[in-house]
Amino acid sequence: MKDSIKIFGPATVSNVGPGFDLLGFALEKPGDELVIRRNNGRGLTLINESGFELPLQPDRNTAAVAVRSLLNHLKASDDYDIIFTGKIKPGSGIGSSAASCAAAVVGINELLGSPLDIRSLIPFAMEGELVSSGTIHADNIAPALLGGFVLIRGYDPLDIKHIPYPDDLWCALVHPEIEIKTLESRKLIPEQVRLKTALEQCGNLAGLIAGLATSDYALISRSVRDLFAEPFRTSRIPGFESLREKALEAGSIGTGLSGSGPSVFSLCRGAELAESVGRAKLDHFRRHQIPCNLYLSRVSEAGCRIV
Ligand code: HSE
DSSP: OOSEEEEEEEEEEESTTTOTTTEEEEEEEEEEEEEEEEOSSSOSEEEEOSSSOOOOSTTTOHHHHHHHHHHHHHTOOOOEEEEEEEOOOTTSSSOHHHHHHHHHHHHHHHHTTOOSOGGGGHHHHHHHHHHHHSSOOOTTHHHHHHOSEEEEEEETTEEEEEOOOOTTEEEEEEEESOOOOHHHHHTTSOSOOOHHHHHHHHHHHHHHHHHHHHTOHHHHHHHOOOSSSGGGTGGGSTTHHHHHHHHHHTTOSEEEESTTSSOEEEEEESHHHHHHHHHHHHHHHHHTTOOEEEEEEEBOSOOSEEO
């Protein structure tokens, strides 16, 4: 029986335009890395070697909450160290809390001899996500655990499906150094929408899924537009509409906030266009004197994995 294990949990792009709380995909990079180690009777202990500030009280740390929920369900002891060795910057909009919740439950499950399959781990990882966003949502957790491009068709009961996407789909993602907390940013979203807006959003969501499944890039391009959340969240991103225009001119087929932001994703056809789009977005943030990182990635078929 293993005493310790190291897990990588991928970053994820959630919402993906019209799929607020319903769509997400895994990236090849960046991601979180953590080690889970048996600790012979010391109880759940968090050790931060990530270089970022993290809450280390088990009831405030997202990964620890997820782990506790799984261990309670399995009626197993909580004598483990969780060592955070590599973190996506918290508040980045690419699922940093989901990556660590997902990696942590996968690690515990492995050390216990895999009593649950990966899909069954989703609700436990979601418990951790509740701490950071204030609501249960699976659009980062599900792709972080399962990999691929994922639709959450429903939450009660959970109904999660992989959706097909074109082979040459790439994502150019820019993470500007602006911190946005999901918990705060969810408060900006109106509780109610007009029927006309809901219809337009449904059309976009259906169009995006149909476009992805049939490699219809023009349809994808017409469909990557969110009316529920994004319009109320972009004020923190300087010149957001002009950024979207520049990405489009450089060849993007759809640009939007990744999760609650500040990261901005652009879907692109092929690696070369993804690079040009990424450069255009870097240039935009440079003009606004905001440092940022660029990640170019395909959709990752793999979710959390042992390293
Ligand atoms: N769907 C969530 C939201 C993702 O938009 O609040 C948060 O990362």
